[in-house]
Amino acid sequence: MNERFELPAELNIYSALDTRDALLAWIADQGAKGREALDVSAQDVVEIDGAGLQLVASLSNLEQSWRLVASSDVFSEACRTLGFAVWVDGRDFKGGNGSASA
Amino acid sequence: MSNDADLDFIAQAMPAFISEAAEQIEAIETLLLELEEQPDNRELLDSLFRCAHTVKGSAGIFGLNRVVEFTHHVETLLDKMRDGDIGLTPDISTLLLQCNDQIKFLVDTAADESADTAELKDARADLVIRLRSLTDGSAPTPVKAAAAAASASAADGGVRVWTISARFGVETFRNGMDPLSIARYLGTLGKVLKVRCISDGVPPLGNLNPESCYLSFVMELETAASREDIEGAFSFVMDDCELDVVAPETPGQKLARAIEDMPATPRLGDMLVSVGAVTQAKLKEVLSTQEQTRGMPVVEKAKIGDLLEAQAGVPPEAVAAALGKQQKLREATTPATEERYIRVQADRLDAVINLLGELVIAGAGATLLARESRQVALIEANLHMNSLIEEIRNGTLGLRMVPVGETFSRFRRVVRDTAASLGKEVNFEIVGGDAELDKSMVEKIADPLMHLVRNSLDHGLEPPNERLNAGKPASGKLVLSARHETGAILIRIEDDGRGINRERVLQRAWNRGLVEQGFVPPDDDINMLIFEPGFSTAEQVTNLSGRGVGMDVVRRNIEALRGSIRLNSNPGKGLQVDIRLPLTLAIIDGFLVGVGKSKFVLPLESVVEVIESGGQNIKVDSHGRHCVELREAVLPVVRLRTLYTVESSLPDRVSIVVVNSPRGKFGIEVEVLLGQNQTVIKPLGRLFRSLRGISGSSILGSGEVALILDVTSLAELTTAVQNGTSVAATAQGSVPA
Numbered sequence: 001m002n003e004r005f006e007l008p009a010e011l012n013i014y015s016a017l018d019t020r021d022a023l024l025a026w027i028a029d030q031g032a033k034g035r036e037a038l039d040v041s042a043q044d045v046v047e048i049d050g051a052g053l054q055l056v057a058s059l060s061n062l063e064q065s066w067r068l069v070a071s072s073d074v075f076s077e078a079c080r081t082l083g084f085a086v087w088v089d090g091r092d093f094k095g096g097n098g099s100a101s102a
Numbered sequence: 103m104s105n106d107a108d109l110d111f112i113a114q115a116m117p118a119f120i121s122e123a124a125e126q127i128e129a130i131e132t133l134l135l136e137l138e139e140q141p142d143n144r145e146l147l148d149s150l151f152r153c154a155h156t157v158k159g160s161a162g163i164f165g166l167n168r169v170v171e172f173t174h175h176v177e178t179l180l181d182k183m184r185d186g187d188i189g190l191t192p193d194i195s196t197l198l199l200q201c202n203d204q205i206k207f208l209v210d211t212a213a214d215e216s217a218d219t220a221e222l223k224d225a226r227a228d229l230v231i232r233l234r235s236l237t238d239g240s241a242p243t244p245v246k247a248a249a250a251a252a253s254a255s256a257a258d259g260g261v262r263v264w265t266i267s268a269r270f271g272v273e274t275f276r277n278g279m280d281p282l283s284i285a286r287y288l289g290t291l292g293k294v295l296k297v298r299c300i301s302d303g304v305p306p307l308g309n310l311n312p313e314s315c316y317l318s319f320v321m322e323l324e325t326a327a328s329r330e331d332i333e334g335a336f337s338f339v340m341d342d343c344e345l346d347v348v349a350p351e352t353p354g355q356k357l358a359r360a361i362e363d364m365p366a367t368p369r370l371g372d373m374l375v376s377v378g379a380v381t382q383a384k385l386k387e388v389l390s391t392q393e394q395t396r397g398m399p400v401v402e403k404a405k406i407g408d409l410l411e412a413q414a415g416v417p418p419e420a421v422a423a424a425l426g427k428q429q430k431l432r433e434a435t436t437p438a439t440e441e442r443y444i445r446v447q448a449d450r451l452d453a454v455i456n457l458l459g460e461l462v463i464a465g466a467g468a469t470l471l472a473r474e475s476r477q478v479a480l481i482e483a484n485l486h487m488n489s490l491i492e493e494i495r496n497g498t499l500g501l502r503m504v505p506v507g508e509t510f511s512r513f514r515r516v517v518r519d520t521a522a523s524l525g526k527e528v529n530f531e532i533v534g535g536d537a538e539l540d541k542s543m544v545e546k547i548a549d550p551l552m553h554l555v556r557n558s559l560d561h562g563l564e565p566p567n568e569r570l571n572a573g574k575p576a577s578g579k580l581v582l583s584a585r586h587e588t589g590a591i592l593i594r595i596e597d598d599g600r601g602i603n604r605e606r607v608l609q610r611a612w613n614r615g616l617v618e619q620g621f622v623p624p625d626d627d628i629n630m631l632i633f634e635p636g637f638s639t640a641e642q643v644t645n646l647s648g649r650g651v652g653m654d655v656v657r658r659n660i661e662a663l664r665g666s667i668r669l670n671s672n673p674g675k676g677l678q679v680d681i682r683l684p685l686t687l688a689i690i691d692g693f694l695v696g697v698g699k700s701k702f703v704l705p706l707e708s709v710v711e712v713i714e715s716g717g718q719n720i721k722v723d724s725h726g727r728h729c730v731e732l733r734e735a736v737l738p739v740v741r742l743r744t745l746y747t748v749e750s751s752l753p754d755r756v757s758i759v760v761v762n763s764p765r766g767k768f769g770i771e772v773e774v775l776l777g778q779n780q781t782v783i784k785p786l787g788r789l790f791r792s793l794r795g796i797s798g799s800s801i802l803g804s805g806e807v808a809l810i811l812d813v814t815s816l817a818e819l820t821t822a823v824q825n826g827t828s829v830a831a832t833a834q835g836s837v838p839a
Contacts, residue, residue, distance in 0.1 A: 013275050016313060051312055053299075053317075054315065055307075061302075082281060082299045082319060083300075083321070
């Protein structure tokens with residue numbers, strides 16, 4: 001398993017169910033590895049809607065903490081538009097390459 | 103098939119549409135005339151727009167395209183006026199009134215395309231061109247009067263910061279909607295200052311159904327867009343979305359709200375002082391500035407609100423709110439127009455009232471039988487039933503009562519247009535428009551009144567220069583008033599014109615042979631000559647009146663309503679026309695009296711008291727008239743027994759019923775008092791029409807017929823001068839027992 005979770009290019013209502021299951025599996029795996037923080041990357045996201053953002057937002061209601069470690073322009077714009085600017089603002093994703101993750 | 107059903111439905115609903123549209127059209131006219139007087143009144147303008155919109159909308163349902171097309175142009179103009187682009191000038195007002203006439207015509211002839219001649223079409227096209235020249239003129243010249251309204255709407259429609267909170271329904275995503283796109287769209291309306299998505303409600307990933315929506319957001323949006331525009335963004339999710347759109351208050355708006363919340367305070371300055379928008383000292387200073395402009399024409403006189411804005415730095419919103427509050431207080435005294443109504447067909451109501459009449463008679467019959475049976479319980483039960491019947495009667499008759507003012511206000515337009523076409527200036531006043539009158543009466547009185555009003559304008563009021571020469575103000579005065587007066591309503595049309603020229607009337611009467619050459623009747627009789635058929639003194643026959651038809655019809659119409667008409671002319675000073683009408687045509691409270699075997703009913707409202715008098719010992723003249731002394735005053739009395747030659751053996755003691763009449767108190771001598779009685783008025787047969795002093799008949803519980811006395815005409819008989827032989831002759835018919 002990757003150390004960080006790559007959100008799919010199409011992060012919307014159509015893929016939401018699959019993405020959720022993939023995320024759940026990945027989180028369980030991370031938990032098994034004893035990792036506290038979850039690193040999520042949105043660098044591949046080219047299509048996003050409210051359902052996709054809601055899915056990411058639900059990470060905030062988990063016991064583990066999570067952070068966004070990479071973001072595409074599309075994803076950042078959507079976050080700012082709908083009021084999730086805290087995920088992306090003030091963070092330097094270094095060209096969306098995801099290298100910010102530890 | 104379904105098409106036929108549709109047509110059927112439309113045919114059935116059409117009369118309702120036409121009557122409703124007629125009401126709207128009437129309202130438009132009234133509103134326009136009111137708006138002329140208060141051009142800044144936003145609510146009037148809004149109501150005006152709504153009326154026009156309603157007419158257009160319902161005409162659309164019925165497929166009346168001509169109405170829709172035409173009204174659309176009117177609506178466009180009204181809309182521009184609402185936006186403050188165009189102010190109401192007298193020209194626009196006249197144009198709109200003409201357009202309203204056109205709409206009325208189109209609605210009236212909705213079913214008949216052939217009534218719409220080429221000429222009328224041209225006239226309509228002309229109106230449309232004028233409307234469009236106003237609305238298309240892209241450089242609207244803001245009228246001075248509209249400036250205040252414009253500044254108010256700037257506070258209303260200018261850029262401001264809206265707080266939008268939206269909580270989306272669970273089904274939002276499944277319905278194909280997306281909060282993200284809504285947020286994006288809102289971003290295009292203005293500048294998003296802040297947006298925060300609230301995801302606390304989103305379940306943890308494991309429990310999340312990613313196709314359900316748990317999101318809500320709060321956004322601060324700086325925009326010039328209206329509330330409607332903002333809410334429009336949510337129109338597809340409205341059903342299951344909790345939405346709250348608020349404009350946070352600027353300091354000025356806070357003051358405005360404080361003023362809005364204030365209890366009634368009449369003066370603008372005081373209002374602003376008490377909310378702290380301006381200090382008392384500053385207000386004084388500003389008031390003194392305003393004082394300096396006193397004496398200037400009203401248009402140039404500085405307004406206190408403008409001065410406060412300019413000199414004391416009061417925020418314009420606060421001034422606008424204070425002005426609005428003042429306006430509302432003024433309006434609070436006039437009843438709201440949007441009351442709740444139930445529409446009932448007039449003939450159904452009439453049927454109820456007819457039945458009620460029968461019920462009253464049957465009830466009286468039952469009471470009579472109960473009395474004869476001497477069973478106390480039965481009598482009491484009957485009394486109770488009768489008092490209930492009486493209440494129902496009053497309530498039902500009340501349903502037919504409408505304020506006479508509705509008819510009066512129709513005359514505003516007539517006066518306005520007539521005066522303009524005659525080149526006269528008139529101040530038209532309506533007094534006591536809330537006096538109520540039976541609906542059928544109101545309808546029947548409208549035409550005679552219209553005629554009298556026109557007559558006053560045409561013949562009564564002089565042209566301005568003639569008035570100035572006579573030492574009167576250039577603009578004439580015409581007052582239409584109504585008030586209740588002992589069981590009747592008095593409608594008075596009063597002008598300060600030239601009055602009736604008695605010499606000319608008499609001359610004309612001699613020439614036409616209406617009065618014997620050389621005979622000079624009393625002044626009042628001369629005045630009444632103008633109501634004779636074929637009489638006209640107008641030297642110049644105008645297209646309004648003076649063709650000699652009408653005045654006699656006016657009198658006939660009023661008398662047919664059991665009413666009377668009187669003239670009070672003051673040559674050179676003015677004319678007063680008094681029309682007295684009974685309040686209702688159906689049932690009255692009566693006072694039953696008897697003379698010999700005959701029964702008579704007096705309207706209870708006119709009865710003052712009953713006194714005793716010696717019967718046989720008093721000498722009467724041939725018409726049954728004599729006098730008694732009542733509390734050191736002379737009271738003329740009429741003896742019914744002699745007046746109507748009723749056969750009876752005159753008892754020693756008789757009763758005199760003292761009644762009030764427009765001519766003063768007088769007595770009616772009767773033999774038996776039978777007490778209060780609900781009287782259902784039935785018309786008199788043709789044979790008895792000429793009988794003076796009697797206005798109708800009624801059937802008593804016992805099946806007997808009683809005659810209803812007309813107090814006013816009895817009073818005339820009582821006080822008539824001896825030489826009026828014909829008067830007494832008609833009165834002296836014998837009365838059916």
